[in-house]
Amino acid sequence: MTKRAQKALIIGAGIAGPVTAILLRKAGIEAQLFEAWPYSTGIGGGLQIAPNGMHVLAEIGLADEMIRRGSIAESFDFYSQSGRRLGSINRDMKARFGQPAVNMCRATLNAAILDKAWCESVELHFEKRLVRIEDRADQPVVAHFSDDSSAEGDFLIGADGVHSAVRTHVIPDGPKPFDTGLIGFGGFLPRSLLENTSIGQRVETTFGQSGFFGYGFCSPDPREGVMWWSTQPSHGIDAATFRAMDQDALRRHLLDFHAGWHAPIPRLLEAAENIGVTATLDVATLPTWSRKRTLLIGDAAHATSPHAGQGASLALEDAMRLARLLQDGQELGAIFQRFESERRPRAERIVATARRNGNQKGEFSAAGAWIRNQMFKMLIPLASKGQSWMYSYDPRAV
Secondary structure (H helix, E strand, C coil), X not given: CCCCCCEEEEECCCCHHXXXXXXXXXXXXXXXXXXXXXXXXXXXXXXXXXXXXXXXXXXXXXXXXXXXXXXXXXXXXXXXXXCCEEEEECCCHHHHHCCCEEEEEHHHHHHHHHHHHHHCCCEEECCCCEEEEECCCCCCEEEEECCCCEEEECEXXXXXXXXXXXXXXXXXXXXXXXXXXXXXXXXXXXXXXXXXXXXXXXXXXXXXXXXXXXXXXXXXXXXXXXXXXXXXXXXXXXXXXHHCCCHHHXXXXXXXXXXXXCCCHHHHHHCCCCCEEEEEXXXXXXXXXXXXXXXXXXXXXXXXXXXXXXXXXXXXHHHHHHHHXXXXXXXXXXXXXXXXXXXXXXXHXXXXXXXXXXXCCCECCHHHHHHHHHHHHHHHHHHHHHCHHHHCCCCCCC
């Protein structure tokens, strides 16, 4: 049996990278983590970690902290543009799947994961932009960075997101991120804007004739305890153009786009500050996730648009499954092949589900939007049961 690799080079300090490093350290494998950007806090919008992802956070001792610093989501409730209730999904998640779904600030999650990585003696290096990977037989894998530094290890993990530099090494002429034609806007608001409403711990989402809007509690912070997001057809205007606008112009755009939508949407947008803008991308099926001693995980391997709420949870699943496989002591190539064969079907099914869900947030005629809403009212009970496969997956039990 081939001796187990003892040192991992991990590119990317988002979610998948640090959690993989933490789990490898617990398994006795050294891990060095390299991030292209400077260390910073407070960056990113809100997100939800589903029960399947919360199992991984529990494994590394962060589930209770993130529940305390976030907000449990008791359900996802859907409304029409006029405020008519269409239905509800994702109820009783903890009772059904062993963990709740939890809304949180991405920055809070990232900070907690990085703190845990430091505590587990993971080496973290920031401002290390990967430019080249050298993988020669009988020699260590070498990662070369733009500052002329380098690092050596037994294998390399690409956890560097949708615009992965490692992906270009694994598949030099592979698929590029696909623009789904939707633009995402979002940010945080004071809790006082929702505390006198009936929302409770539900997430309320609205389908318009064009676009989509959602909001809910995400933390106990009185200043930024509410997360909100707006999804809109791009109409030929890319995210970079919107990001170049000042905040007043962005707010006016959002108020115009959502004019006439039910309360409290206009009031929330009136109070919006520090509005973030993102392109909505995913990655088409890759021909392979690995090359020699380099493996892609998380968004680098299977970036999904946000419309299934599973991107971060998939990354967490990847981290745990890979760490478990690396403990088996098999030959590295066999481990990478097994990881991909196990993870690819689930990941690609979720990417496809998210893309289909996103198609319901585009442009409809008035009649088309009415028909869609009527269909939702009939199908939401079935859809709720049909989505259990996403949440019931427990990476600890695989």
